[in-house]
Amino acid sequence: MTHTIPGPIDPPARLLMGPGPISAYPSVLRAMSAPLVGQYDPFMTAAMTETQELYRAVWATQSDATLLIDGTSRAGIEAAMLSLIRPGDRVLVPVFGRFGHLLAEIAERAMAEVHTIETAWGQVFAPSAIEEAIIRVRPTLLALVQGDTSTTMNQPLDEIGAICERHGVLFYTDATASLGGNPFEADAWGVDAATAGLQKCLGGPSGSAPITLSPRAVELIQNRKKVEAGIREAGDPSSPDFVRSNYFDLGMILDYWGPRRLNHHTEATTMLYGARECARVLLLEGRDEVIARHELAGRAMLEGVRALGLTVFGDVAHKMHNVVAVEIPEGVPGDVARGALLEDFGIEIGTSFGPLHGKVWRIGTMGYNARKDAVLTTLAALEQVLRRFGAPVPAGGGVEAAVDVYAGAAAGAR
Amino acid sequence: MTHTIPGPIDPPARLLMGPGPISAYPSVLRAMSAPLVGQYDPFMTAAMTETQELYRAVWATQSDATLLIDGTSRAGIEAAMLSLIRPGDRVLVPVFGRFGHLLAEIAERAMAEVHTIETAWGQVFAPSAIEEAIIRVRPTLLALVQGDTSTTMNQPLDEIGAICERHGVLFYTDATASLGGNPFEADAWGVDAATAGLQKCLGGPSGSAPITLSPRAVELIQNRKKVEAGIREAGDPSSPDFVRSNYFDLGMILDYWGPRRLNHHTEATTMLYGARECARVLLLEGRDEVIARHELAGRAMLEGVRALGLTVFGDVAHKMHNVVAVEIPEGVPGDVARGALLEDFGIEIGTSFGPLHGKVWRIGTMGYNARKDAVLTTLAALEQVLRRFGAPVPAGGGVEAAVDVYAGAAAGAR
Numbered sequence: 001m002t003h004t005i006p007g008p009i010d011p012p013a014r015l016l017m018g019p020g021p022i023s024a025y026p027s028v029l030r031a032m033s034a035p036l037v038g039q040y041d042p043f044m045t046a047a048m049t050e051t052q053e054l055y056r057a058v059w060a061t062q063s064d065a066t067l068l069i070d071g072t073s074r075a076g077i078e079a080a081m082l083s084l085i086r087p088g089d090r091v092l093v094p095v096f097g098r099f100g101h102l103l104a105e106i107a108e109r110a111m112a113e114v115h116t117i118e119t120a121w122g123q124v125f126a127p128s129a130i131e132e133a134i135i136r137v138r139p140t141l142l143a144l145v146q147g148d149t150s151t152t153m154n155q156p157l158d159e160i161g162a163i164c165e166r167h168g169v170l171f172y173t174d175a176t177a178s179l180g181g182n183p184f185e186a187d188a189w190g191v192d193a194a195t196a197g198l199q200k201c202l203g204g205p206s207g208s209a210p211i212t213l214s215p216r217a218v219e220l221i222q223n224r225k226k227v228e229a230g231i232r233e234a235g236d237p238s239s240p241d242f243v244r245s246n247y248f249d250l251g252m253i254l255d256y257w258g259p260r261r262l263n264h265h266t267e268a269t270t271m272l273y274g275a276r277e278c279a280r281v282l283l284l285e286g287r288d289e290v291i292a293r294h295e296l297a298g299r300a301m302l303e304g305v306r307a308l309g310l311t312v313f314g315d316v317a318h319k320m321h322n323v324v325a326v327e328i329p330e331g332v333p334g335d336v337a338r339g340a341l342l343e344d345f346g347i348e349i350g351t352s353f354g355p356l357h358g359k360v361w362r363i364g365t366m367g368y369n370a371r372k373d374a375v376l377t378t379l380a381a382l383e384q385v386l387r388r389f390g391a392p393v394p395a396g397g398g399v400e401a402a403v404d405v406y407a408g409a410a411a412g413a414r
Numbered sequence: 415m416t417h418t419i420p421g422p423i424d425p426p427a428r429l430l431m432g433p434g435p436i437s438a439y440p441s442v443l444r445a446m447s448a449p450l451v452g453q454y455d456p457f458m459t460a461a462m463t464e465t466q467e468l469y470r471a472v473w474a475t476q477s478d479a480t481l482l483i484d485g486t487s488r489a490g491i492e493a494a495m496l497s498l499i500r501p502g503d504r505v506l507v508p509v510f511g512r513f514g515h516l517l518a519e520i521a522e523r524a525m526a527e528v529h530t531i532e533t534a535w536g537q538v539f540a541p542s543a544i545e546e547a548i549i550r551v552r553p554t555l556l557a558l559v560q561g562d563t564s565t566t567m568n569q570p571l572d573e574i575g576a577i578c579e580r581h582g583v584l585f586y587t588d589a590t591a592s593l594g595g596n597p598f599e600a601d602a603w604g605v606d607a608a609t610a611g612l613q614k615c616l617g618g619p620s621g622s623a624p625i626t627l628s629p630r631a632v633e634l635i636q637n638r639k640k641v642e643a644g645i646r647e648a649g650d651p652s653s654p655d656f657v658r659s660n661y662f663d664l665g666m667i668l669d670y671w672g673p674r675r676l677n678h679h680t681e682a683t684t685m686l687y688g689a690r691e692c693a694r695v696l697l698l699e700g701r702d703e704v705i706a707r708h709e710l711a712g713r714a715m716l717e718g719v720r721a722l723g724l725t726v727f728g729d730v731a732h733k734m735h736n737v738v739a740v741e742i743p744e745g746v747p748g749d750v751a752r753g754a755l756l757e758d759f760g761i762e763i764g765t766s767f768g769p770l771h772g773k774v775w776r777i778g779t780m781g782y783n784a785r786k787d788a789v790l791t792t793l794a795a796l797e798q799v800l801r802r803f804g805a806p807v808p809a810g811g812g813v814e815a816a817v818d819v820y821a822g823a824a825a826g827a828r
Contacts, residue, residue: 005697006464009445009687012457016450021680024450031423032684033447036430036438036619038762043426050420070621071485071661072679078661106660199680205450207484207621207682244658246520247485247492263767265486266435266613268621270446270688273423283419348452353677 014342015369017378018350019149019323019362020177021199021206022369024274028204031277036269040261044269048257051272054279055210057287058179058202059194061186065213067257068275070268073176073197075248076209078106080172080193083221083250084141086241087111092139092169094118094125096155097148098353099174107143110244115139121151121355122314122325127159134167141170147178147320149200150353152313152362154182154320161190170217176200179210180282181294181322181366192217201294201322203367204278208271211250218254225251290370294321296409297365297375300402304379305363307401308386308393313360322366325352327359329391334358337389345381375402428756431792432764432778433563433737434591435613435620438688439782442618445691450683454675458683462671465686468693469624471701472593472616473608475600479627481671482689484682487590487611489662490623492520494586494607497635497664498555500655501525506553506583508532508539510569511562512767513588521557524658529553535565535769536728536739541573548581555584561592561734563614564767566727566776568596568734575604584631590614593624594696595708595736595780606631615708615736617781618692622685625664632668639665704784708735710823711779711789714816718793719777721815722800722807727774736780739766741773743805748772751803759795789816 016022037044048067056066069076081103085091091112093104096119107114115137119125134142142164147154157173164171172193175184179194181201186194192214198204213221224241243249247265256264282290298321305326306312313325328334334351338361341347350362363382365375379398386393430436451458462481470480483490495517499505505526507518510533521528529551533539548556556578561568571587578585586607589598593608595615600608606628612618627635638655657663661679669676696704712735719740720726727739742748748765752775755761764776777796779789793812800807 005468005694008441008694009448009461009690011449011451012455014449014451014455016452018452021450021453021683027422029447029449029684033443034423035425035428035443036435036613037425037428038430038432038756039435041426041428041756041762047423054419071489072682074679075485075489075661078659082659102660109656109658109660109663111658197680199450205682205684206680207685242523244523244525245492245496245662246516246523247489247662248659249523265488266611266620268486268619268685269435270443270619271621271682271685274684276423280419280422342452342455348455 013346015347015374015377017364017369017374018348019364020366022203022364022367024205025203025278025281025368027281028274028277031273032270034273039266045261047272047276048267051276051279052257054276054283055212057283058210058279059186059212060184060188061212063186063212063214065218065254067211067253068272069209069211069253070265070271071209072206073195073209076195076197076211077103077174079248079250079253080195080211081106081143082110082245082248083224083243084170084172084193084217085110085112086224088113089141090115090137090139091141091143092133092137093143094130094133096124096151096153097121097145098150099145099148103143103145103174122153124153124155124315124318127156127163130160131163134163134169139169141172143172146173146175146184147182149177149323149362150356152319152323152325153315154178154318156318157189165190170220178320180290181370182320183291186212198275198278201366202278202282204274208268208275210275213250221250221254291321294366294370296406297370298322298324300372300375300405301363301365303405304375304398304402308379308383308398309391313356322370323362323364325356325360325362328361329386332386332389332391334361337385340385340388341381347378347381372406427760429761429783429788429791431783431788432762433776434778434780436617436778436781436783438619439617439692439695441695442688442691445687446684448687453680459675461686461690462681465690465693466671468690468697469626471697472624472693473600473626474598474602475626477600477626477628479632479668481625481667482686483623483625483667484679484685485623486620487609487623490609490611490625491517491588493662493664493667494609494625495520495557496524496659496662497638497657498584498586498607498631499524499526500638502527503555504529504551504553505555505557506547506551507557508544508547510538510565510567511535511559512564513559513562517557517559517588536567538567538569538729538732541570541577544574545577548577548583553583555586557586560587560589560598561596563591563737563776564770566733566737566739567729568592568732570732571603579604584634592734594704595784596734597705600626612689612692615780616692616696618688622682622689624689627664635664635668705735708780708784710820711784711786712736712738714786714789714819715777715779717819718789718812718816722793722797722812723805727770736784737776737778739770739774739776742775743800746800746803746805748775751799754802755795755799761792761795786820
């Protein structure tokens with residue numbers, strides 16, 4: 001077989017200002033070139049334990065059951081849902097964007113009886129609307145996205161745990177897009193399960209999914225595990241309680257990360273190093289400080305795009321800090337203009353899915369790129385590209401507006 | 415919340431000579447610190463396409479359906495099995511070690527009717543025994559491990575595809591431990607699905623699972639995808655043909671890696687860079703040359719441990735090139751001696767599972783560490799440790815025997 005062998009990987013310079021993945025923290029990339037150690041090397045198990053402790057601080061939880069799933073953020077979602085949903089369980093999914101549809105789809109795969117409520121893209125749910133649906137549906141699990149990048153919305157969660165508690169419902173949330181850049185309080189909010197990915201506000205590559213589980217969720221999972229063992233002894237794999245996956249069976253994964261260290265998969269060492277470093281840089285800067293940095297960068301970008309004459313999509317009061325959606329101006333060819341931004345300036349912004357496809361761009365300010373220079377550079381380049389494609393843009397207006405936001409914040413801090 | 419924030423990751427020096435993970439190629443670690451790009455950046459999609467082409471050469475296949483699963487090698491196994499097994503399907507798993515049991519376990523999770531045949535640990539199956547079982551069980555799928563690190567055995571596969579073809583059975587093999595260090599011919603052997611991991615002979619970290627599928631396997635998967643869409647329209651998720659996972663639904667993953675580039679997960683960029691580099695270094699050296707290097711290092715280690723007076727476990731004629739199991743000498747405390755090797759020499763060798771636990775050590779020579787200096791250093795240190803714990807070992811005997819193997823090979827090559 002003849003084949004041309006390409007050279008070493010050599011990515012072009014990119015400032016990733018889309019809805020994620022975004023440019024990783026340099027120290028995260030460095031961590032990922034560290035040498036490997038064995039799976040049960042004392043250094044490795046200590047690094048796993050350290051990583052759990054770091055993520056407890058990121059999630060704001062005391063739960064031992066805080067660890068990583070080896071896969072992308074979607075792997076974390078599926079691990080949570082397959083392990084928490086027994087076939088036939090009723091699951092309620094409030095859908096306010098693409099990722100709500102994904103949760104419903106994964107719940108279907110888990111053989112749940114899936115009920116959805118929907119709100120228009122660009123809106124979030126009032127807690128009362130969720131409670132009404134819970135009373136009507138009587139689900140065993142509420143599966144609710146926190147931040148949905150497809151619409152930029154950030155669903156308020158602080159009252160949801162209490163509602164779920166009141167009605168005996170488990171509460172799972174997908175915080176992939178929001179964690180690290182927006183408030184998250186796993187214990188205070190009564191979250192039973194939450195998952196994320198590294199490639200958004202945590203500033204790492206896709207491929208590892210932080211997860212945390214409440215004692216109540218762990219109890220359910222451990223009960224299924226016992227039942228499963230019994231089933232297997234009886235040679236009957238068709239019980240409704242059977243977790244339909246080995247890879248995502250959180251009971252086994254908890255035993256691997258727990259003191260028993262029972263072998264399951266071989267932990268993805270390099271992804272662990274990266275995930276550890278994502279949490280480490282976040283906590284070194286300070287959890288609240290990182291959220292504030294995202295709030296500030298997001299506000300500067302918001303005022304910047306507005307000052308460029310762009311219309312912001314959705315309910316801005318409930319926008320995530322780390323991403324903004326803007327309507328593509330009349331007459332501007334959306335994908336061509338995005339291509340020019342990438343080709344001429346090395347800057348990536350995002351397209352959109354579903355009902356927003358071709359109508360809005362999504363611009364992210366997250367993780368490492370929630371920075372003043374990244375915001376200003378993006379606005380300066382965007383101004384040039386908009387002008388090139390005939391949109392009326394005030395010279396320097398976007399950058400000035402963003403500079404003013406930063407100046408105001410600096411003055412406020414003095 | 416107060417917490418101590420640890421320093422940057424700083425692994426100790428380790429020569430990983432166990433059954434995997436092993437020390438990665440330095441260039442693989444370097445590739446994994448390369449900057450990220452966007453998910454649909456032309457560079458990213460080109461890197462995905464390049465990686466597919468590289469792995470076609472590694473697997474020796476022409477199949478378009480050659481790609482990566484984002485997860486550990488177990489994720490690749492589960493993607494193959496969940497996508498190929500319809501609930502109620504009969505699956506035959508010949509078990510000759512721990513990973514055969516894993517295939518049976520995953521087939522159970524996929525709701526298959528699982529049939530196993532077993533042989534003693536340390537042996538492989540004659541093709542005729544597999545054919546007899548196929549005739550008796552009439553499975554839709556044969557799931558067969560190629561190299562099982564738990565026993566070091568390498569199951570001959572070259573006749574299995576023809577047997578499966580004769581009886582209309584799909585043929586899946588788990589080549590996690592063997593690929594790259596032992597012959598593998600996906601097309602010539604009639605393999606319908608094969609999966610691997612990076613952390614063995616491919617010389618990378620765990621966390622990405624190369625997979626290849628034959629046109630016949632792809633057809634089955636695409637048919638299930640069509641049925642699934644229909645099911646979802648009818649609101650009935652309980653059809654027997656439903657893939658019980660979104661993350662591992664190869665129909666969707668094929669659409670993401672294929673020309674349509676339909677969004678599924680966000681590809682784990684850094685793991686892709688690593689996987690690409692693993693294949694690249696292998697093909698630069700030459701596929702046959704890398705297998706020959708593993709054969710030579712494995713033979714040198716085999717003769718070395720024999721010359722140290724150790725008894726080799728299992729049917730040596732069917733041993734994988736890249737790992738050898740040796741009986742722990744009478745009176746030597748296995749785990750303490752392994753600990754001394756790690757602590758004093760920074761060298762890791764492996765313990766064992768199941769019936770071999772506490773009875774044998776497993777010593778690997780794979781990927782980057784299938785090298786003369788790694789073999790000799792390990793033998794030199796092992797000699798010291800064995801002596802320390804009272805085993806009668808000839809001074810220098812193990813190293814000499816290995817040097818002789820290398821010298822013989824060099825003389826033969828002249």
